[in-house]
Amino acid sequence: MDNTAIAFLGFLALFILLFIRMPVGVTMMLVGTVGIYFIRPQAAIPKLAGEIYNEASNYPLTIIPLFVLMGNLAGVSGMSRDLYDAAHSWLGHLKGGLASATVVGCAGFSALSGSSLAAALTMGRVSLPEMQRYKYHDGLATGSIAAGGTLGILIPPSAGFVIYAILTEESIGRLFMAGVIPGLLLTALFILAIWIVVSRNPEKAPGGAAAEPLRDRLRAAGRAGWIVGIIVLTIGGIYTGVFSAVEAAGIGAFLALIVTAIRRKLTWANIVEVFSSTLKSSGTVFMILFGAFVFKTFIGFTGITYALSLWVDAQGFTGFQVVIAFLAIFIVLGMFMDGFAILVLTVPLVQPIIEPLGINMVWFGVLMVIALEMGLISPPVGVNVFVVKGIAPNVSLNTIFRGIWPFWFAMLAAIILVLAFPQLALLLPNTMFG
Template sequence: MDPATIGFIGFGVLFVLLFIRMPVGAAMMLVGTGGIWFIRERAAIPKLAGEIFNEASNYPLTIIPLFVLMGNLAGVSGMSRDLYTAAHAWLGHLKGGLASATIVGCAGFSALSGSSLAAALTMGRVALPEMQRYKYDNGLATGAIAAGGTLGILIPPSAGFVVYAILTEESIGRLFMAGVLPGLMLTTLFIFAIWLSVLRKPERAPAAAERMALGQRFAALFRSFWIIGIIVATIGGIYTGVFSAVEAAGVGAFLALLVTLIRGAMTWANMVDVFTSTLKSTGTVFLILFGAFVFKSFVGFTGITITLSEWVALQGFTGFQIVCAFLVLFIILGMFMEGFAILVLTVPLIQPIIQPLGIDMIWFGVLMVIVLEMGLISPPVGVNVFVVKGIARDVPLNTIFRGIWPFWFAMLAAVLLILAFPQIALTLPNTMFG
């Protein structure tokens, strides 16, 4: 059988396995190994073993457990609550201010955890009771939490950027820097979406918290000094070249551990919970990466990428047109597939097509991550929506999905702005030290 035909059959089998909810990493590993066996039998097992060993011993991947550990320590030490309290103090008295404070809290926590699910879960437990106490519309309250959580895979340290960097062999540090300005822009767009929503229907945020005195606001901001300091130390250190992205992860994890000790939160129960959660999250990501690289080898054996590249060249499409077409495809796939699955499944196919067309892979990575964020809240499979549903058990699922639409369109606006003005994503990575 022709290798290209085997490749297309392999993609079909993979989609079937993902549809029946087989774990992404296991499905890609199974299809990749089986496909290589059909094309070159003797290469199948050596490729499987070799790719797993290479990724398991890949030094830059130590960044994942270290940043996951940092985020988990921020949760148990109370730093995440301090950040929300500070945002509440400064924004809570405004119309829709509690929802805006939730977005700011999620953005700040994302700069420690790198995980959208962790950001939605942690900040949801803190913010939802407060918004319900002030009788916020359930759709607005839960939508803000679900959307705010998605910032976890855009604002560095992003696990999504780490995986993308490993797959494309781009710099993790440059990708982290590329996510900073788009992350701040998207945070602002989310707050603007809340303001428009409340302006249109004031009853969605019927009451505001009392305005705090200026001294109280600064006191709340000072209490969040630890989390702000760790964020500045890690991200600022990468930008200025003081240390690499991996070293930043180590510094951040150490500082978070130190704060946990100082605050007296380093109990046996907390540490068991933190390290167990870190191991589970890390194991999940590593399994996906193992599968992705085995599948990437299979794709290379089939020659599909060469065929697709030649076809694109014959059609005369520009790089910008191809990028737009892929982004639309990601939006559609995001309605039915989990973001990491889309990332590891499509990047090995897409990179050989768009890179020869002069597309900057850092810029494309930022666009791809934002579109994957849209998938995290898109019906019917929006993962963050189901995470929030687990917190807000009394809120119907359709109410949460209804509440996410203003934020979904804010993400679309962010994509269009970065398409029109690439320097939003490229300014910091192009000016960072080294």
């Protein structure tokens, strides 16, 4: 059996095991190890052990548990609630303002946690009851939460960017900076989508909070000063070069711990909840990375990426055409697979094909993450939709999925804009790093 046939059987086995819901990391580790055994039997166990050790001892990966810890501390300390209250105070009286405040709150929380699921769950718990109180349509309310939560893997610090950086050997700092402007752009497009929906169907947002006096708005903004300060310090520190992305994560987590203690929320129950949640989330990500690198080694042994790059070159496709084709594939895959699974499965295949065509991998990373965001809310396996369903048990899945479409098209518009204007993604990293 030649290596190409082994590669094909490996991917077939991988998709079958994922279809029957075997964990992604375990699946890739198993298929990768067995595949390496068929090609080089003596290398299978050493490669398995070596890749696990290399990633477990990879210093930049400490950024993941640190940012997860920071986000969890923001939740138990009440900083996430303060952030939503500030957005509610400034936007709640506008047309569709409560939904817009939810999106802004998710964007702010994303800049602290780096997790789309955490953003949707945390902000959904505080914003959904408020929108239901003012008789917002269930589709608009839940759709804004599910879509706003996806900003967690685009706005830095992003766990998606960290994994992409490790897989492609790109700079985490450059990728973080590349996500800032597209993240703000997508937040604005979400708010625009809400305004269009409410303008066409005012009954979807029939009520809103009364406009608050400027003094109360400033007071609400002041209460959110803790979380805003931590965000500005960590992201600003990376941009100005005062500290690295890993150091920013450590400083941010430490400051979040101090704020939690100042607010007298550092109880034993909260400590257990925060650290156990951090360990579980980080362990899941690390297991996926272990499997990804074992599987990446298997793909390298088969030589299929080199064959694919030769085929693309023979067809005469331009780099831009290949990028568009891959983005379309990611969007379709997102309807059936988890975003992290797509990321770790496809990057080892895609990078050797597009990099020789002159494609900037930082720019492509931003495009890929936005495409994966679309998968987080796309039927039938939109993970964020099921998270929102958990906090809105009385709302049907069909209603939630109907409510996400305006935001899905907003994401598509963001991809088109970043494709047309690459500087939206490259301006900040180029300004910072040259």
